[in-house]
Amino acid sequence: MRKARRFDGQPESVAGARQFVRDVLSDQPRETIEAAELMTSELATNSVRHAHSDFELAILISPREIRVEVSDHGRGRPVPRSPTPQEWSGRGLQIVLELSDEWGISPTPTGKLVWFTLPLPTRSAEHKSRSATSKSRAPEQSHEPVVVTRPAADSADVDRGLVNRGRAALC
């Protein structure tokens, strides 16, 4: 199932994006809804604040996972930072990589698409195990965020080997 909506590039649109997430995921566990809502808020805010762009929010629910995509017309490639505890800003993508199962950035013909996944409850135990493993990966085994070179909306299975998993992407 795929549900999508386009939003104006205004700061006020971010609340509407969160409402859309809550509505589409209303049958999911509270923890899943809240994590998806928070990460969507961060990505939508990035579209509005940094790309100065309207954005499309798409939510795909498969038997295995929930995938949320935020696409805008910005050409810049967001990079997660590791701000010190004293720094005020720069935590949006850090939150995404900490809370998501996987996430990634893809160029599109008109800009870019940033996406993340969350495991569905029936597979949460397995995903948590895998996530914990990837987050303890040694820095030299990790990789930079990889740009998938085509729209990722229908390629979740194909690009799985190229995506970022949890904190390893920061190292």
Added chain:
Amino acid sequence: MAELEPERATVQIEMHLDPAGTQVVILAGELDSSNADSLQERVASIPPQPPRRLIFDLTHLRFMDSAGIAVLIGAAKASSVSLRNPSPIIRRVLEATGLSGVFSIEP
């Protein structure tokens, strides 16, 4: 064509001194980049009388993202900041981003 979106975040901010003389900032609603400045202005208006301690009561704050967290971090530069009843997702974010030590979490 982008749709007009009527939803917008609203945050309610109430401030008072508790019986011990500690400034309490009670937040309700949703706090994000569209309204974090209003909280920032209210926090900045608090007189800097040392030793300054601030309590942010988050019991009724339904949502907060990194824009709100940024204001709390800013407040913690000048004050000892306690967060009262943060939601499970906020607790999780604070731990995951290494911010747990910046605030006192109550309870």
